[in-house]
Amino acid sequence: MLDGLAHSTTSALPLHAVGPDDLAALRARLTPPQAAWLDATGFTAKAQELALLPNQGGLAGAVLGLGAEAAEAASPWAFGAMPHALPEGTAWRIEGAPDLEAAVLGWCLGAYRYRTLRSQPGRAPACLVPPAGTEAAQREAAAIIRGRDLINTPANLLGPAELAGAVVALGAQYGATVEVIEGAALEQGFPAVQAVGCGAARPPRVAVLRWTGKADGPLVALCGKGVCFDTGGLDLKPSAAMLRMKKDMGGAATTMAIAEMLMAAGAPIRLMLLVGAVENAVSATAFRPMDVIRTRKGLTVEIGNTDAEGRLVLADLLALAAESQPELLLDCATLTGAARVALGPDLPALFSNDDGIAEALLRAGSQRNDPVWRLPLQGTYDSWLDSPVADMNNVSSKPMAGAIVAALFLSRFVPAGIRWAHLDLYAWNDQGRPGRPEGGEIQAARGIARAVATLASASEHAGR
Structure with a gap:
């Protein structure tokens, strides 16, 4: 059971969730002393406002304000602060x-803290007895928490071998097959991945997971950038820019x-997950500019x-995935600072060669409070990748449109006719907010999973 959840048999206190328009009706249901107490605290049901309700025995319950905005009240983050705002050791x-699935998801994600390496566990979250019918939210929370743990793990403890091992463990949990490619086979089949990782003491690996939910279902391929630490290589990053580079495998964690x-x-799909697990290090054997x-x-x-090593890793992964002719090919990566300059930390940039796929991802992200924003594959910038000595350069000489240029680079490894989407994301919370503690974050995954499930269902019905 996830942290912050309690068994259904646990005795629990009521947490009344209420907006300003329903506050009078709630007061009428409370005992007169509780209603008077609520009035005395000045409670107005604004978003995230919390009031504890007393009785003669101590604590009788609590009231959580949802605010006046319906969308805000139904978001997971409305309940995200509760596990650490309500008294420790209590059950609710x-x-x-307005949306029990969202409430349970927000509670679970708000209960999360990365404390694996601390000698003291810290404050335990208040627990929720999850309502029946919220199992899907609990599964989503478990997947996000697993991904957060991977991103938060220090790079000395999570190298290419450990990240590939996490894919193996995931496959074992769901009956999938996993192949880990390394050594001579990797050097031969994934030369760009090998080039990125050749300067590191910990050699690179590619993990390929295959799972069949429906034997004749559409093939969905996911490619994740798994750079376990990025020094920048010989084009070394400044120290300040290196501080969070354990999160450079956030794309892999997201996929x-x-x-x-x-x-x-x-x-009802066939699933292919490819993770390029590698470290971009500085050494005498590291790959060089030019x-x-x-x-x-x-x-x-x-x-x-x-x-600009992440796009090299993804190039080989996209090429392998494309060989199987998937119905949908999607990659996720912490790829460019330019995307963050354009959209900030909370809004992943979406690129796609298919308007229908892009619209499905945008719509599902909005529905799931897990938004993305589409940027264009501006073809007039494609020549910026020209090289006088090779088929292309991995960067542009122009200091503009960095996220678009990176996406254009990746598009060269996706054959015509394959529907493809690329997510350039941040994978980190710079500061704690309800449901989103500071540290590693899984972005866009819930929206993408919803869109994939919807597309698969449509494909299934079309085939009947």
Whole structure:
């Protein structure tokens, strides 16, 4: 059972969730002393406002304000602060939530703290007795928490071998097959991944998970950038820019979370998950600026900057996935600072070669309070990747449109006719907010999983 949840047999106090318009009706249901106490505290039911209700025996319950906005009240974050705002050791049941699934999801994600490496466990969260019918929310929370743990794990404890091992463990949980490619086989089949990782003491790996939810279902391929630590290579990052680079495998963690959500839900698809697990290090064997490397697809790439390594890893993964002709090919990566400049930390940038796929992802993200924002694959910038000595450069010489140029680079490894989407995300919370503690974060996964399930269902009905 997840932290912050209690068994259904646990005795629990009521947590009344209420907006300003329903506050008078709630007061009428409370005992007169409790109503008077609520009035004395000045409670107005604004969002995140919390009031504890006393009785002669101590604590009788609590009231949570949902605010006046219906969308805000139904979001997971409305309940995200409660596990650490309500008294430690208490158990609760929610009354009056407009969306119980969202409430349970927000509670579970708000209960999360990364304390694995602390000698003292810290304050335990208040627990929720989850309402019946919220199992899907609990599964989503479990997938996100697993991904958060991966991102939060220090790089000395999570290298390429450990990240590939996490894919193996995920596959074992859901009866999937997993192949881990390393050594000579990786050097031969994934030369760009090998080039990125050749400077590290911990050699790179590619993990390939295959799962069948429905034997004749559409094939969905997910590719995740798993750079376990990014120094920038010989184009070394400044120290301040290196501080959070354990999160540079956030794309891999995100695709793993999406895969877990789909497998746990028994989606009627065939699933292929590819994780490029690698470390971009500085050493005498590291790849260099102006080196020319080959890729799995056969295209050659001149290295304009060794800190643009994630797109090289994804190039080989996309090429392998495309060989199986998936109905949908999707990659996730903490790829560019330019996307963060454009959209900030909370809004992943979406690129796609298919308007229908893009609209499905945008719609599902909005419905699930897990938004993305589409940016264009501006073809007039494609020539910015030209190289005089290779098929392309891995960066542009122009200091503009960095996220678009990176997406255009990736698009060269996706054959015509394959529907593809690319997510450029941050995978981190710079500061704690309800349901989103500071540290590693899984972004866009819930919306993507919903969109994939919807597309698979439509494909299934079309085939009947």
